[in-house]
Amino acid sequence: DAKTTQPPSMDCAEGRAANLPCNHSTISGNEYVYWYRQIHSQGPQYIIHGLKNNETNEMASLIITEDRKSSTLILPHATLRDTAVYYCIVRVAKDNAGNMLTFGGGTRLMVKP
Amino acid sequence: KAGVTQTPRYLIKTRGQQVTLSCSPISGHRSVSWYQQTPGQGLQFLFEYFSETQRNKGNFPGRFSGRQFSNSRSEMNVSTLELGDSALYLCASSLGLAGVVPQYFGPGTRLTVL
Numbered sequence: 001d002a003k004t005t006q007p008p009s010m011d012c013a014e015g016r017a018a019n020l021p022c023n024h025s026t027i028s029g030n031e032y033v034y035w036y037r038q039i040h041s042q043g044p045q046y047i048i049h050g051l052k053n054n055e056t057n058e059m060a061s062l063i064i065t066e067d068r069k070s071s072t073l074i075l076p077h078a079t080l081r082d083t084a085v086y087y088c089i090v091r092v093a094k095d096n097a098g099n100m101l102t103f104g105g106g107t108r109l110m111v112k113p
Numbered sequence: 114k115a116g117v118t119q120t121p122r123y124l125i126k127t128r129g130q131q132v133t134l135s136c137s138p139i140s141g142h143r144s145v146s147w148y149q150q151t152p153g154q155g156l157q158f159l160f161e162y163f164s165e166t167q168r169n170k171g172n173f174p175g176r177f178s179g180r181q182f183s184n185s186r187s188e189m190n191v192s193t194l195e196l197g198d199s200a201l202y203l204c205a206s207s208l209g210l211a212g213v214v215p216q217y218f219g220p221g222t223r224l225t226v227l
Contacts, residue, residue, distance in 0.1 A: 032213065043117075043203050043218035044156070087156075097212040098169040099144055099205070103156035 004088045009108040012082075018075040020107050022088030025069040031092050033064060034101070035073045037084040044087065044103075047073065051093075078111045085109070114140060117206050117219035125225045131192040134222045138185050138206030144168075145187040146216060147179060150201040162187055163210050191224075199226045 005023040012018040024033065034049040048055055048062045050071075055062045061074040075082055087106040091099075118137045126132050138145050146169075147159040158171040162181035179189040185206075191198055201223050205216040 034215065036218075041201070041221075041223075043205075043220050046215040046217055049215060091212050093212040096168075096210045098161055098163075098210055099146055099207045099212055099216050100158045100161060100169050100171070101146075101148075101156075101205075101216060102158070105155065 004090055004104055006086075006088050006104065006107045008105060009110070011110050011112055012075075012078045014080060014111055014113050015077055018078040018082065018109060018111070020073040020075075020086050020088075020109065021070065022073070023070045024088070024090045027068050027090055028092070030094055031090045033062065033068075033071050034089045034091055035060070035062065036087045036089065036101075036103075037082075038087070038106075039081075039084045047086075078109075080111050080113065083109060083111045117204055117217055119202075119204050119219040119222050121222060122220065123223045123225075125227065126194050127227050128194055128196060130194050131190060132194060132224060133188055133190050134202055134204075134224075136187045136189075136204030136206075136219060138187070138204075139217055142206035142208055142217075143185050144207040144210055144216075145181055145185060146205045146207070147187070147189050148203040148205065149173075150203060150221070151197075151199070156203070159189065168210060194226045196226050198224065200224060 035047040036044040038044045064071045085106040146161040161169040205218045207216045
């Protein structure tokens with residue numbers, strides 16, 4: 001699976017949009033971009049994933065560049081409860097590939113009042 | 114639909130003992146994966162089971178083992194516990210093996226080895 005690079009930490013003001021970048025310049029055509037977050041001492045929580053089109057769900061939006069070498073996770077109105085470590089993961093998608101996730105260091109997002 | 118459940122949530126053992134952790138996946142999910150999380154190494158993949166067969170394995174010693182039952186519930190076992198095995202052990206389930214659908218994680222079991 002392709003390697004990802006994320007900033008180690010970011011701050012965001014409560015109520016503002018949080019934009020978390022991820023670089024995955026070696027991504028290949030059959031690899032999806034996944035985002036998870038982990039609030040302190042809890043299990044990681046799935047947020048969103050995408051292949052090449054932008055995606056939106058009730059939690060966040062995922063913007064993937066046209067060349068697919070980077071992406072941005074957007075939390076439109078960050079709250080204090082969004083304070084967590086956010087992981088960007090690239091994962092190959094093919095039959096019987098398995099579901100192993102390779103976690104990097106992630107981005108520690110601190111939402112401040 | 115109920116999420117992934119793990120038991121016990123907390124466990125304290127001493128060096129040399131063995132431990133068994135249990136995971137019940139989301140109903141209908143047939144893949145169960147296990148991860149270890151420590152402050153020093155982060156989240157690391159242990160192994161994955163699908164239809165009672167181990168499909169993938171991470172880089173952990175043979176003291177770490179697992180199994181999956183016909184109802185997709187899974188257990189992992191750690192024998193001859195070492196201090197370094199103190200960690201949060203996470204279980205995740207997914208519908209299949211194609212890597213397209215998400216994995217959903219349980220709350221974890223916090224193991225402390227004294």
